[in-house]
Amino acid sequence: RSVLKTPLKQAATSHSILTEIQPDCQPLTTPPKPKEILPADPWTPTSNLKMLISAASPEIRSREQRRELSNNSREVLQAKHCLQEHLSGDEYEKSQPSRKEKSLGLLCHKFLARYPDYPSTAENNYICLDEVAEELNVERRRIYDIVNVLESLHMVSRLAKNRYAWHGRHNLSKTLQALKKVGEENKYTQQIQMIKKREYEHEFDLDGERNEEMARSFGSNEHSEMSFVELPGMEFRAASVNSRKDKSLRVMSQKFVMLFLVSTPQIVSLEVAAKILIGEDQLEDLDKSKFKTKIRRLYDIANVLSSLELIKKVHVTEERGRKPAFKWTGPDVLPNVQDTKLETTSTSCPPPISESIPSKEQCSKNLFPSRGKQNFTRHPSLIKLVKTIENDRRKIQSAPTSPVKMSASTDQNLSALPSKMAQVPAIAKHQLEGQSKKAREMKLSRSALESNQLSPEVVPKPEPPRVAAPSQQPALAQPPAVCPPSHSSVSPVILPHTPAGVSYAIYLHPSQAHTVTTYSPSFMLQPLPCANVTGIKSINSKVLNKTTTEEGDNQVTTDDPTKSLTAKERPPIKSETSSQRCLKRSQALQEDNSIKKCRSDEESLDTSLTFFPSGYLIPLTQCTHGNKAGFSNKEKAGICSLQHTTYSSPIAGVIPVTASELKAVNIPAFQITPLNIMLSPTSIAAAPVLSNSCLNSSNTSSAHNPSSSVLNFTLQHVGLIPAGVQVPANPVLQHMPVSLQPESVSYSSENMNLQEEKVSKNILQLFDRDGLSEKYSAPSVPKELQQPQPVTENFFRTPGGPNTVSSLSANSDGTDRMSQGTLYIPQRKLEVSED
DNA sequence: TGATCCCGCCAACGT
């Protein structure tokens, strides 16, 4: 008899029946393993799939059809295959749910079939894990695997225990952009090259002792701090769970994706991915079992990514033989085109303020390129030293800062807003075409703009005492003057970049956060502005990249860069959306404020929290700003005061601790690097400008100057990091000069990151203290869900420095891919074969 | 065989 597929529920039933023998056969709970008992029958995955599809809404169905047509997904093929088998007459026994039928990939397909790729915001797309698990007839554990990776892509977000919200692919492009940035900042490209190179070397000499070297080099790679990359709109939901938890799958998934986005042939072998991921987590011990486990996990992730059609399995044939690998088949992720446009627009649009901000951002970028830590990190001994220091700090760590500070930071955010706001309109315009809906948003944005103009005034007024605010403003206005030299020298054209679209936050591990925290709770305010800056990429890097290198193993061919955003992707919209969201949020906040005016510190915390994220994330900031702007200054002031209740003058309290302090604190710890010595004139010049913001201090130390960067690079890599690292010494690496610059740039950012981390850390603590995290997820308020919740956990940047987006922009032209500090590796021919 | 990766134990967490 042919096996038929019992409907899902029935299947469940059968399951339980099967398990009769065993005690607890709860359909819902993980059934005891029936194993051979398994009936021979029932539902084939295919059948289930079909049923699901048929049952699904037309929308879903159509989507599914498309999928099948495309035949892109391996799972589908497999499913078909299975089906055929059944049809052909294999029997029941044979049809026993084979392993394949139970594969995560298939399961994921089923899961995805239940939800539309682009759910309307209106509908509540809640996901109840229990339900899903039951309906799909799988253990909940499996659902977690799927959901976790979906979460890493922000396709879902956790609302509460057992509940998730489905976002579909609306956030996908943004997420990918963010991931790409982070990946670039982490120099994944280089790491990949390093690993490949190492492998190559291995071919010749027997390894064994080599492990040491490997370990060392890996250790250097560790960008351990990075945890979870967040998006503006989605900030906190994901974080609702404890930060510590965001460890593995989620993060691994993001990193894995980053590898694809960063590597030129967008093909990543499991082996390489595993090595890199391991390297990040723990330096050294490449122990075999760990490697194996990593691989296992990667398969899990790969399966769901495959189901999402973001990647597909291929085999890379090298001299060694065939190695399993995956090829990126998802959308091309370019630096935000829109952003660029925006930039341009903003530039053209005169509002001084708007312009000023971008410039400021640029400055910050330059100052804080990316990843400063790495410099010393590279050297084992240095790493240890750093770690030790960090640990000490951790221990010393002070109590969470008062909420008030947060609010102060909010204020700062305001200043940043204008520029962003200015951009909004442009974005809206672009989006207009596709979405009629957007019109509304346009309005919002426009209003926001208007508000922006007001903003400048607002910012300064509220807090006269505050040093930072005033200074910032001027700085912003002038940016060109100060910063220009640096970028202009490199590439004037590119300068104007603002990465508005891609702001993101990274979740740090508590431990790391601590480290940062130690620095200065008090500075919290300061950091925020920086955060704003952060979103922006460093121009420098871009320029540097521009230099371009041709080496890469580009053979494989990636899709043309030009392609970039497809109409279907809606990134532009998003930016708008985010801004809109921000506005909403800000409004909400205001309401909150008005309502809660007299609340205690905790309350203020909430508020501040809300703000904070916004501050950090560009979109949010804008919103906040807009809101405030909308209100009379007085109101703003009132709000501020409310938030700061505790402090007589919120600003004052905050202000005291400014850049100078930060510098004092931060520098000692992190600036130890030789790099400091070489300051480029440019950087120095820039420093003054940024001085207001805490960030500056750190940046100053770093050198952007090409020559200096080269020196640094040389020192570090050659002197400090002899072995596996890409060293000029290596004959192969002829292109070093080019690559060097990016490196140098990246360094400075580190400091900034630290500061941010600090801030975030503090924030975190606050949250924890209040236990706010789940607070907002209240089921009762669906609407709320739509908007980003104020609650967040630590979202910060990684050492790699999300701040530096530069790489992204650089890539846009398509030239730079290999440029970043990449080593040229002798290439074996790569042959990619599909399965 | 090596590549895949299902399964579910059990610890960390949350409530």
Next chain:
DNA sequence: ACGTTGGCGGGATCA
């Protein structure tokens, strides 16, 4: 104390 999450790796399947 109990339910939820999800790290982890043994060992079954697949190719």
